[in-house]
Amino acid sequence: MIPYVRREKIMDELENKQIMYIEDFLKIFDGVSESTIRRDLKMLEDENFIVLLRGGAVKLKLDSHEIPVGTKKLLYKEDKEKIGKFAASLVEDDDCIYIDSGTSCTAMFKYIKARGVRVVTSNTQILNEVNHVIESCIVVGGEVNKKIDSISGPLTDDTLKNMNFDKSFLGASGFGTVVGINTPDFREASKKSIAKTNSKKCYVLADSSKFNKSTLCKAFEIQECILVTNKEIPGLKGISEYIVAE
The missing domain is CATH 3.40.50.1360 (Rossmann fold)
Known part of the structure; x- marks a missing residue:
């Protein structure tokens, strides 16, 4: 699975569940390493789209400034x-x-x-x-x-x-x-x-x-x-x- 599609799937999951854990994503993406998932999540956080929480939790971030259309x-x-x-x-x-x-x-x-x-x-x-x-x-x-x-x-x-x-x-x-x-x-x-x-x-x-x-x-x-x-x-x-x- 290419990175873009994987990140898209991550956002689909968060849209439905709001808060998830890295362990949840490892179960969804069979064969994908934890380091790869963490890189995907870090990229989404850098784009100001999610928030990484303590304990490996992840949630959507919907803040007040304009999110890039991509x-x-x-x-x-x-x-x-x-x-x-x-x-x-x-x-x-x-x-x-x-x-x-x-x-x-x-x-x-x-x-x-x-x-x-x-x-x-x-x-x-x-x-x-x-x-x-x-x-x-x-x-x-x-x-x-x-x-x-x-x-x-x-x-x-x-x-x-x-x-x-x-x-x-x-x-x-x-x-x-x-x-x-x-x-x-x-x-x-x-x-x-x-x-x-x-x-x-x-x-x-x-x-x-x-x-x-x-x-x-x-x-x-x-x-x-x-x-x-x-x-x-x-x-x-x-x-x-x-x-x-x-």
């Missing part, structure tokens, strides 16, 4: 795919839509089946996903943040201010009734706010692990959008509109 792909993969696929089903023929940066937003692109769709995006990953059902794809200008595969800044904001969308699909680092829809980056928050304002409908794609997670910048209140997530969130019932992706 690492994000390992988190809650099935949930993000489910959310992305459902979000794509909301796109109708001839819609003009905005697709934000973020792994859940990227996941939706390949599932779009509606015809004649015009896409505006600040997500550099989407360039690899354009297919025949997309009538046109506009990538907005601005400063590229390679860490999160996103374009943002004053030029991006100025471009989006002059556009109108049938629907926007936004990512978020955290969401909640008090913390709103949030992100660690002022530029990302500004971009999301503009896209939301200029859209007839605004959907935020976020898995349930981000509920009540607070980062530096609130883009807007959660009541101003429709949340698409992966399971019921009792704390939002009667307060905010949300959809559980099936």
Whole structure:
């Protein structure tokens, strides 16, 4: 098993169990040495993705700063795919839509089946996903943040201010009734706010692990959008509109 696949499996296991021990991984990866597992875990810790505890314990680390998109792909993969696929089903023929940066937003692109769709995006990953059902794809200008595969800044904001969308699909680092829809980056928050304002409908794609997670910048209140997530969130019932992706 190649190292990337092994680390991906480690994250799958931690996603389900939250805390595990090195001995647990030795049982899962038959024939893999303890030193190899420790190297994998150290690499994931260096990427700020897990925490190594005393006694050989390991847990996920979901902190307040932006995680690199390459690492994000390992988190809650099935949930993000489910959310992305459902979000794509909301796109109708001839819609003009905005697709934000973020792994859940990227996941939706390949599932779009509606015809004649015009896409505006600040997500550099989407360039690899354009297919025949997309009538046109506009990538907005601005400063590229390679860490999160996103374009943002004053030029991006100025471009989006002059556009109108049938629907926007936004990512978020955290969401909640008090913390709103949030992100660690002022530029990302500004971009999301503009896209939301200029859209007839605004959907935020976020898995349930981000509920009540607070980062530096609130883009807007959660009541101003429709949340698409992966399971019921009792704390939002009667307060905010949300959809559980099936």
